[in-house]
Amino acid sequence: MLVLGIESSCDETGIALYDTEQGLLAHALHSQVEMHADYGGVVPELASRDHIRRVLPLTQHVLTQAGRTLQDIEGIAYTQGPGLSGALLVGTSVAASLSFALGVPALGVHHLEGHLLAPLLEQNPPAFPFVALLVSGGHSQLMRVSAIGDYELLGDTLDDAAGEAFDKTAKLLGLGYPGGPAVAKIAAKGVPGRFKLPRPLLHSGDLNFSFSGLKTAVLTLVNEQLRSARAQLDHANMNSGQDGIVEPMALDEQTKADIAYEFQEAVTELLSQKCMDALRKTGLSRLIVSGGVGANTRLRERLNQVTSKRGCSVNYPRLEFCTDNGAMIAFAGAMRLKALKAEASHLSGTFTVRPRWDLAELQTP
Ligand code: ATP
Numbered sequence: 001m002l003v004l005g006i007e008s009s010c011d012e013t014g015i016a017l018y019d020t021e022q023g024l025l026a027h028a029l030h031s032q033v034e035m036h037a038d039y040g041g042v043v044p045e046l047a048s049r050d051h052i053r054r055v056l057p058l059t060q061h062v063l064t065q066a067g068r069t070l071q072d073i074e075g076i077a078y079t080q081g082p083g084l085s086g087a088l089l090v091g092t093s094v095a096a097s098l099s100f101a102l103g104v105p106a107l108g109v110h111h112l113e114g115h116l117l118a119p120l121l122e123q124n125p126p127a128f129p130f131v132a133l134l135v136s137g138g139h140s141q142l143m144r145v146s147a148i149g150d151y152e153l154l155g156d157t158l159d160d161a162a163g164e165a166f167d168k169t170a171k172l173l174g175l176g177y178p179g180g181p182a183v184a185k186i187a188a189k190g191v192p193g194r195f196k197l198p199r200p201l202l203h204s205g206d207l208n209f210s211f212s213g214l215k216t217a218v219l220t221l222v223n224e225q226l227r228s229a230r231a232q233l234d235h236a237n238m239n240s241g242q243d244g245i246v247e248p249m250a251l252d253e254q255t256k257a258d259i260a261y262e263f264q265e266a267v268t269e270l271l272s273q274k275c276m277d278a279l280r281k282t283g284l285s286r287l288i289v290s291g292g293v294g295a296n297t298r299l300r301e302r303l304n305q306v307t308s309k310r311g312c313s314v315n316y317p318r319l320e321f322c323t324d325n326g327a328m329i330a331f332a333g334a335m336r337l338k339a340l341k342a343e344a345s346h347l348s349g350t351f352t353v354r355p356r357w358d359l360a361e362l363q364t365p
């Protein structure tokens with residue numbers, strides 16, 4: 001069954017073709033990151049308008065890439081939620097129109113189920129059941145996955161998501177958006193041991209996370225470093241006989257790198273420790289990791305180390321499928337459409353999006 005996947009929940013238009021016999025045939029992505037950069041975050045109205053511009057040309061592009069035509073499509077999977085309503089409506093209405101015009105079923109996919117299953121798109125996917133760590137811009141969850149649609153929440157963040165903590169730390173350090181890759185890049189030049197940040201809930205005994213305290217600790221550290229840099233400058237000015245007027249200043253590059261290094265150590269230690277706790281508590285030996293933070297090299301390094309030490313396996317999506325993409329939606333939709341067979345509905349009359357949608361509401365197809 002050839003399934004067209006459409007992702008438009010936030011600031012990426014992702015389109016893909018997945019064949020249940022042959023696997024992933026083609027995929028394409030347009031990111032709006034540059035468009036929103038000036039605003040310091042995603043502007044919903046601009047996002048929706050850009051999805052409208054991109055979705056059909058990208059669809060044509062993947063069809064050409066795969067050597068197929070619209071008429072070859074046998075099912076459509078679109079992100080129905082959660083996400084920005086206007087953005088979701090673009091993908092959903094295109095899916096509904098194609099479903100009606102081609103006479104094929106269309107299925108609304110949960111965006112997080114897409115992320116969650118993305119590692120299964122790769123070679124040698126793990127068998128069910130396994131533990132999943134989903135760490136994205138909006139979520140940090142540990143789950144026991146027994147089958148498609150059978151997700152038991154083991155742990156969650158009590159406040160910020162891991163990706164959000166990366167983004168906020170990047171902002172405090174004056175790095176760009178999205179923050180994760182920028183923090184990771186500068187952390188590579190950091191010196192271990194210069195700073196120490198807290199590891200909230202590391203030994204809490206449960207599988208929950210808390211990242212907002214860590215973000216506050218970074219803020220305090222940044223302010224301390226700025227004050228001491230300013231005091232040094234004042235001192236130097238006084239000795240050289242200049243008045244004490246200080247230019248607005250930023251941290252020096254090495255200090256930024258050292259803070260980024262310690263921040264990344266703290267987050268990756270927390271994540272890897274709780275993954276191992278989850279494997280122990282569930283008695284499972286397979287772990288999968290997904291979501292944007294799953295692209296972090298240091299996190300992968302740590303997880304590879306601790307899992308192999310305990311004889312467990314760990315699987316990730318390829319880097320480009322950690323963040324939002326159409327392939328994960330095509331895949332999750334294809335798995336469900338295949339299981340539903342004739343039961344899947346043809347979207348033609350009315351359709352809805354689900355800007356808020358709890359993953360726990362999903363059921364096995
Ligand atoms: P959600 O899916 O929860 O609604 P989202 O779609 O915005 O959120 P993703 O696209 O999965 O989230 O991931 C984006 C997040 O991943 C951002 O917070 C970004 O900073 C973070 N991220 C991306 N690459 C890296 C990296 N190499 N290291 C750490 N964080 C990263």
Ligand code: MG
Binds near residue numbers: 010
């Ligand atoms: Mg995004």
Ligand code: FE
Binds near residue numbers: 324
């Ligand atoms: Fe996402």
